[in-house]
Amino acid sequence: MSDIDEMEIDHVGVPSDIAFSSEGKGKKMSKANLPVSAQDTLPWVEKYRPDTLDDVTGHEDILQTINRFVESNRLPHLLFYGPPGTGKTSTILALARKIYGAQNLRQQVLELNASDDRGIEVVREQIKTFASTRQIFGGVAGKGDGLGSFKLIILDEADAMTSTAQNALRRIMEKYTANTRFCIIANYTHKLNPALLSRCTRFRFSPLPITALRKRVDHVIEAEGIKITDSARESLLTLSRGDMRRSLNVLQACFASSTPLDASGRPTPTQPHEEITDEHIYDCIAAPHPSDIQQIMNTLLKQDVTTSLRTIHEIKTNKGLALADILASLSEELCSLEVPKQTMVVWLEGLAEIEWRVGSGGSEGVQTGGMAGVVRNGVRVMKNK
Numbered sequence: 001m002s003d004i005d006e007m008e009i010d011h012v013g014v015p016s017d018i019a020f021s022s023e024g025k026g027k028k029m030s031k032a033n034l035p036v037s038a039q040d041t042l043p044w045v046e047k048y049r050p051d052t053l054d055d056v057t058g059h060e061d062i063l064q065t066i067n068r069f070v071e072s073n074r075l076p077h078l079l080f081y082g083p084p085g086t087g088k089t090s091t092i093l094a095l096a097r098k099i100y101g102a103q104n105l106r107q108q109v110l111e112l113n114a115s116d117d118r119g120i121e122v123v124r125e126q127i128k129t130f131a132s133t134r135q136i137f138g139g140v141a142g143k144g145d146g147l148g149s150f151k152l153i154i155l156d157e158a159d160a161m162t163s164t165a166q167n168a169l170r171r172i173m174e175k176y177t178a179n180t181r182f183c184i185i186a187n188y189t190h191k192l193n194p195a196l197l198s199r200c201t202r203f204r205f206s207p208l209p210i211t212a213l214r215k216r217v218d219h220v221i222e223a224e225g226i227k228i229t230d231s232a233r234e235s236l237l238t239l240s241r242g243d244m245r246r247s248l249n250v251l252q253a254c255f256a257s258s259t260p261l262d263a264s265g266r267p268t269p270t271q272p273h274e275e276i277t278d279e280h281i282y283d284c285i286a287a288p289h290p291s292d293i294q295q296i297m298n299t300l301l302k303q304d305v306t307t308s309l310r311t312i313h314e315i316k317t318n319k320g321l322a323l324a325d326i327l328a329s330l331s332e333e334l335c336s337l338e339v340p341k342q343t344m345v346v347w348l349e350g351l352a353e354i355e356w357r358v359g360s361g362g363s364e365g366v367q368t369g370g371m372a373g374v375v376r377n378g379v380r381v382m383k384n385k
């Protein structure tokens with residue numbers, strides 16, 4: 001089901017005077033007002049999906065430009081691209097709601113994403129039928145002759161469209177420009193047809209800075225009444241690496257796992273939750289704890305290979321870590337050391353090679369040995385200088 005459909009369902013039976021802007025919070029029908037059962041099962045990424053452009057954090061320059069387009073009643077074809085979980089889909093849905101109002105979304109907006117069939121027939125038929133019919137709703141009050149009179153076609157995850165379909169789209173975009181605007185959303189632009197790219201105004205959604213993640217995560221922490229230590233919150237933000245979806249999913253998983261258990265080991269959701277700590281966060285993300293990485297690095301740098309391998313094996317077994325997770329954190333940690341350039345080159349080159357081998361199906365045990373060999377080689381280069 002598309003996001004548009006979900007939104008429609010959310011508002012079934014909702015009085016028409018409901019405000020969808022950030023003002024008038026009292027009247028606002030947000031997903032937080034859903035019945036308790038629905039609230040509990042709704043993933044937080046959906047429950048806290050921004051309703052308005054003001055709720056989208058980070059990307060200030062992009063939002064400013066988009067707001068200027070709306071104010072001046074001018075909207076070009078748009079292309080949003082960037083890594084996952086940075087707010088591309090949320091921004092276009094909030095923009096559509098701002099232009100048309102929630103009631104007219106279904107009539108004015110066609111959203112197709114990768115779960116829909118988007119071969120050549122769909123582009124030819126579905127988009128053509130939607131784009132070629134005249135609109136009969138005037139958009140939000142006072143905007144009937146402005147942007148509200150345009151239809152919006154959102155092609156989410158467009159990098160998954162076949163190239164024949166992308167080619168067919170070029171002509172359709174030009175033909176229906178009089179009454180239709182397209183918003184193409186993709187993770188990678190190199191998978192899109194260059195001629196399609198040149199028809200759109202591009203906006204790159206870069207990974208969100210920690211301040212933007214913090215703003216939204218703090219909002220959710222407050223709204224859900226979560227107890228979390230400062231250090232756990234900082235770890236969550238750092239480990240999310242600019243992906244808001246990831247930070248909200250991890251927070252929800254940690255919150256669920258902090259439910260106290262009764263004597264028979266069953267969760268008791270009515271009792272106050274335990275405070276979320278660093279341990280919860282690292283366990284949930286399955287990222288190695290900094291102290292474990294420190295221990296692995298020390299043993300590799302200072303002890304012989306047999307002892308190092310035994311220590312690494314113990315840590316991996318006790319903490320349930322995979323070599324791939326250790327490699328990423330270990331290389332970050334090694335890069336922060338002050339060592340001769342030659343040593344650094346041996347480490348970086350070697351670890352990159354091991355990561356590639358692990359990714360292509362190399363044996364975990366053999367590659368762990370390989371990692372130990374690479375680090376020791378770097379140390380030997382250092383000693384021979």
Ligand SMILES: Nc1ncnc2c1ncn2[C@@H]1O[C@H](COP(=O)(O)OP(=O)(O)OP(=O)(O)O)[C@@H](O)[C@H]1O
Pocket residue numbers: 044045046048049050055056057058082083084085086087088089090091186187205208216244245248
């Ligand atoms: N900039 C943001 N401000 C507020 N919330 C955000 C932001 N970015 C992402 N989110 C949250 O993360 C969820 C996922 O965001 P969204 O679907 O917009 O990501 P996306 O960029 O379209 O990712 P993908 O490329 O994987 O489709 C949203 O439901 C929202 O809760």
Ligand SMILES: [Mg+2]
Pocket residue numbers: 088089090156157185
């Ligand atoms: Mg998306």
